[in-house]
Amino acid sequence: MSLRRIFLFLLVSLAVLVPTRSFAFSVTPSIIDSSALRGETGRGEFTLINTASEEKIFYFDTLNFTSSETGSPVFSTDSSKGNLATWMSLPSSLSVAANSQSQISFSIVIPDDIPSGSYQSAITISEYPSEVVSVNGATVEAIVALLVFLTVEGETTAQIGLLDVFADFADRFVSLPTGTISYRLQNQGNIFLIPTGALIIQDFFGRILYQQTLNEKGSRILPATTRTFTESVLAPQSWKEFLMMQTRFWSVGPMTAEVTLVAEGQTVSTTFLFWYFPWQLGTVVLSSLLVIWLIGHFLLSKKKS
Numbered sequence: 001m002s003l004r005r006i007f008l009f010l011l012v013s014l015a016v017l018v019p020t021r022s023f024a025f026s027v028t029p030s031i032i033d034s035s036a037l038r039g040e041t042g043r044g045e046f047t048l049i050n051t052a053s054e055e056k057i058f059y060f061d062t063l064n065f066t067s068s069e070t071g072s073p074v075f076s077t078d079s080s081k082g083n084l085a086t087w088m089s090l091p092s093s094l095s096v097a098a099n100s101q102s103q104i105s106f107s108i109v110i111p112d113d114i115p116s117g118s119y120q121s122a123i124t125i126s127e128y129p130s131e132v133v134s135v136n137g138a139t140v141e142a143i144v145a146l147l148v149f150l151t152v153e154g155e156t157t158a159q160i161g162l163l164d165v166f167a168d169f170a171d172r173f174v175s176l177p178t179g180t181i182s183y184r185l186q187n188q189g190n191i192f193l194i195p196t197g198a199l200i201i202q203d204f205f206g207r208i209l210y211q212q213t214l215n216e217k218g219s220r221i222l223p224a225t226t227r228t229f230t231e232s233v234l235a236p237q238s239w240k241e242f243l244m245m246q247t248r249f250w251s252v253g254p255m256t257a258e259v260t261l262v263a264e265g266q267t268v269s270t271t272f273l274f275w276y277f278p279w280q281l282g283t284v285v286l287s288s289l290l291v292i293w294l295i296g297h298f299l300l301s302k303k304k305s
Contacts, residue, residue, distance in 0.1 A: 024052040025096075027125055027146050035151040039112035045105045046146055048125065050096040059093045060104070061124045062086075063145070069184075069228050071219055073147070075122065084121035084150055087111065093129070108150060116154030117190030118223050122147055149220075151191055158264035159188035160195065163226065165259050165270050167233070173275045176246055177201060182230040183214070183259055185268075187221040194220045197261035199233065203251040203276075210234070210248060214261060221263075246281040253277075 026049045036042040050056050062085035065073045090106035106123070123146040163186055168179025187193050194215075201210040214231060221227045236242040249255075255276045260269040 024127070025050050025056065025058065025125070025144070027144055030146060032146065032148045033151075034108070034149070035153055036108070036110055037153050038110055038114060038116070040110050042108040042110060042150065043105065044108070044148065045103050046123075047101050048094070048096060048104055049101040050098060052098060054098050055095060056098075056127060057093055057095045059126050059129045060090050061126075062088050062090075063122045063124060065120060065122050065147075067222050067225055067227065069226055071227050071229075073122070073145070075145075084108070084119040084148065088121060088123070088148070090123065110150075110152060114152060115190070116152050116156050118149060118151045118156075118192045120147065120149050120192075120222065149192060156191045157189040158191055158193060158266065160193055160221075160261070160263045160266050160268055161186040161188050162259075162261060162268035162270060165272065167257065167272065167274075169233075169274045170257070170272045171274060173277060175276075175278050175280055176234060176236070176242065176249070177210070177255070177257070177274060177276070178234045178236065179232075180230050181233050181259070182228055183261070184226060184228045185221055185261065186226045187223050189264075190223045191264075192220045192222060193263040194218050195261045195263040197259065200258045200260070201249075202256050202258070203249075204253050204255075207251070209251065209255070214259070243281055243284060246278040249276055249278065251276065 028047050028049070032044050032046065034042050034044055048058060050058075063075045064083045064085045065075045068074050087108050087110060088106055089109070090104065094102060094104060096102045125144045125146065163184040165181070165183045167177075167181040169177040181199060185193075185195055196218075197214040199210075199212045199214060200208060202208050212231075212233060215229055219227075219229070234245055236245055253276065255274050256271055257274065258269060258271045260267065
């Protein structure tokens with residue numbers, strides 16, 4: 001493992017996890033998905049856009065990565081045969097004119113003796129060659145990572161497990177089910193999974209009072225990893241909006257929240273309870289009725305007199 005690749009690995013990790021400024025170039029798309037059979041040569045391409053007012057030379061490299069439980073990429077300099085980065089070939093550098101763009105093609109030579117399943121790698125794009133980065137410590141902002149996902153077809157398995165669900169309002173008395181909901185999913189197969197699902201809240205009589213789509217961004221889970229998704233639920237920005245949301249739950253008492261997720265035709269779900277009592281809305285309604293009664297009583301008394 002070379003020193004320059006270790007240094008590049010550290011810089012890319014910081015660039016992805018702690019972005020600090022806009023780049024003088026951009027890459028599209030940011031994610032490439034492909035599939036192929038063992039022994040085949042796959043191909044892909046991406047567009048590099050130079051938004052600077054001068055010609056620039058860009059340098060390319062590859063890195064493997066996995067993901068943390070929060071979904072953030074964790075880059076690796078491992079160069080063993082079973083890593084996608086070692087199968088990829090692309091230009092080492094390319095000159096792009098000012099305010100213009102270029103198509104960059106790459107190939108993936110897939111070994112004929114690897115297991116079926118999904119693999120991932122990153123193509124790094126920098127304004128500095130990796131040798132300069134490793135020696136001089138080029139700025140982190142100069143590196144962009146393009147993620148490449150490849151599924152080697154064959155004996156693939158898709159299996160998802162729902163490990164835990166946590167919600168700020170679970171098993172509590174609340175006046176509105178606000179806060180966050182987190183759910184831990186485990187990919188127990190050998191291909192990428194992109195779960196979709198919903199949070200459904202029902203009252204004691206089974207009426208659906210609220211629905212929310214989960215993983216609307218289409219985030220994925222890598223094979224043999226666990227990922228925790230955290231999403232906001234009913235986030236009112238004002239007192240008025242809070243009361244308006246309470247009117248959607250025109251009910252009182254026990255509520256059932258169901259979390260259902262689907263991936264590759266498999267469904268996992270769980271439920272939890274909470275008690276709902278909208279005392280703020282009740283206070284406003286009772287206060288309004290009291291004011292109306294007092295006004296009516298005053299007008300009636302005045303009419304009799």
